[in-house]
Amino acid sequence: MKLITAIVKPYKLDDVKEALKAAGVVGITVTEVRGFGRQGGHTETYRGAEYKIDFLPKVKLEILADAPDVDRIVDVIAAAANTGKIGDGKIWITDVETVIRVRTGETGASAI
Amino acid sequence: MESGDLAWVLVSAALVLFMTPGLALFYGGMDRGRNVLNMLMMNFYCLLIVPVLWVIAGFSLAQTPFDNGFIGNFDSFFLKDITTAGDGGALATVAFLGMFAVITPALISGAVADRMKFSAWALFVPIWLFLVFVPVFKWVYGGWLFDRGSIDFAGGTAIHVNAGIAALAAVMVLGARKSDPSPPHSLPLVMIGTGILWFGWFGFNAGSALAANGQAAQAFMNTFLAAAAAGLAWLLVEWKRDGHPTTLGAASGVVAGLVAITPAAGYVSGPAPIVIGLVAGVVCCYAVRLKRKFGYDDALDVVGVHFVGGLVGSLLIGFFANPSFFDGEFDEGIFYGGGGKLLLEQVIANVAAIVWSFVITYLIMIVLKKTIGVRVSAEAESNGLDLSEHGETAYHSGS
Known part of the structure; x- marks a missing residue:
């Protein structure tokens, strides 16, 4: 089992969600996060004073998937979140030892 | 007082009361999220303490x-x-003026934001x-x-210049904030x-006409127009200078215009x-922008907006005062043939208010600093005054 973590632009969240649902993904966890990558931050000017805003708002999605589904899901996210501009985000995959469904106690792939 | 006048003064008093919560939100939104409740409380505290003191002896002495x-x-x-x-006119006037007494110290709160001990503010x-x-x-x-x-029709010198220069004196004793200024947490x-x-x-x-008459109507119209014109002017300057027309710029301009028209509202047309x-x-x-040039930490620009705006309005009366329009007993401004006499008196009045307010405020702050202390601890400052001074949090996540 794998954990797919994706950082995307907040306004692309709906597109990504719809694409994932259409691809058969049954669960997503979403967190509002702030951060910077190569895009860096930006400056805002209030009353003539410039403020450097280093951390930009992004959305983090976490999806548990069975190993054979991972590549397909990653492709779906990448396609839906892509605008071609800097700041589109990142996707990474990590190994998951096990998964437990709280309600039934099922473990492994059947708990996804 | 005629019943129509009495009704207008009572309604006006309630309108002025509402300004202090308005000021609290204006300042609170500009402040950091971890200090917003402290800012609201500094303003609300004025609504609690001042009416009582005003009735006991404030009005009498004033x-x-x-x-x-x-x-x-x-x-x-008492x-x-x-x-x-x-007719109730005297009592209504006491109430109306009491609202001014509430908002004047409240104006100072914007300057001392983010680091003044609430107990020191309370004294x-x-x-x-x-x-x-x-x-x-x-x-x-x-x-x-x-x-x-x-x-001074409604308090350019007595309120805005007075509170604005007091804000400067207060922050000079208080010192600058430890962390860098941050952008407004909620526009x-x-x-x-x-x-x-x-x-x-x-x-x-x-x-402030203390009557429902033509002067009140003109003051109303002037309040309407000056705020709009000032908001427009600020917006255009920063659009050209800084690149964007900002909501904070529009809001700041409106308030600057309101401040500036205050002393002139019943004298110009x-x-x-x-x-x-x-x-x-x-x-x-x-x-x-002067605060960065001179190095005083007036957090929310009480000096730049209230002191400077009040002074601009008060001095412009020396040019625009038009007694014949109002059938009033005051001198003509320069544009209406009055020569420089009124302008000179406006200068004298503001200098007197500035000197007294600055010196006495400075001394009050020094005494408070030497006795109970005026600043929160460095730890409280970084954790936020909402928690250290009030034991509260404005924005709970996940609730």
């Missing part, structure tokens, strides 16, 4: 008898002899009320500055606060409010 030159006496202690017997407000607000109010309304011929709050201020300011200015607004919008938009 207005009784009207023709005392420097300070009143205790003849109206409003003795001011009753509703008759500062009553001391400042009696040692600074009351005497300056007396001089301007019935006292020696009034006798010399200076005019929607700033915009709501600005709307409430503008709404309440119709009572502040038009109510025609295009004057638009000119006063435009000048205030441009001048204040540059004045808020």
Whole structure:
């Protein structure tokens, strides 16, 4: 089992969600996060004073998937979140030892 | 007082009361999220302490008898002899002026944001009320500055210049914040606060006619126009200078215009409010940058908006005052053939208020600093005053 973590632009969240649902993904966890990558931050000017805003708002999605589904899901996210501009985000995959469904106690792939 | 006038003064008093919560939101939105409740409380505290002190002795010392030159006496202690017997006009006036006494120290809160101990603020407000607000109010309304011929319709000198320069003195004792200034945590709050201020300011200015008459209507119109013109001016300057027309710029300009028209509201007419607004919008938009040049940490620009805006309006009366339009007993401004006499008196009145307010405020802050201390600990400052001073959190995540 794998954990797919994706950082995307907040306004692309709906597109990504719809694409994932259409691809058969049954669960997503979403967190509002702030951060910077190569895009860096930006400056805002209030009353003539410039403020450097280093951390930009992004959305983090976490999806548990069975190993054979991972590549397909990653492709779906990448396609839906892509605008071609800097700041589109990142996707990474990590190994998951096990998964437990709280309600039934099922473990492994059947708990996804 | 005629019943129509009484009704207008009572309504105006309620409108002015609403300005203090409006100011709290205007400042609170500009402040950091971890200090927003402290900012709201510094303002609300003025709504709690000042009315009580105003009725006990504030009004008496500020207005009784009207023709005392420097300070009143205790003849109206606890409003003795001011009753509703008759028409209620005197009592309504006490209430109306009390609202001004509430908002004047509240204005200072924006400068000391993010680091002043609430206990120090709790003592500062009553001391400042009696040692600074009351005497300056007396001089301007019935006292020696009034006798010399200076005019201040709704409190440019007595309120905005007074509180603005006091803010400068206060932050000079208090010192700068430890962390870098941060951008406003909630501009929607700033915009709501600005709307409430503008709404309440119709009572502040038009109510200061203390009658429902033509002067009140003109003051109302001037309040409407100067705020709009100043908001427009600020927006255009920063659009050209900084690249964007910002909500904070529009709000700041509106407030600067309201401040500037305050002393002039019942003395000018025609295009004057638009000119006063435009000048205030441009001048204040540059004045808020002075703090970085001179190195004083006036957190939310009380000096740049209230002191400078109040001074601009008060001095422009020297050019635009038009007594024949109002059938009033004040001198003509330079544009209406009055020569420089009124302008000179405006300068004298503001210098007197500035010197007194600055020196006494500075001394009050020094005494507080040496006794109970005026600053929160460095730890409290970084964790936020909402938690250290009030044990509360404005924004709980996940609730």
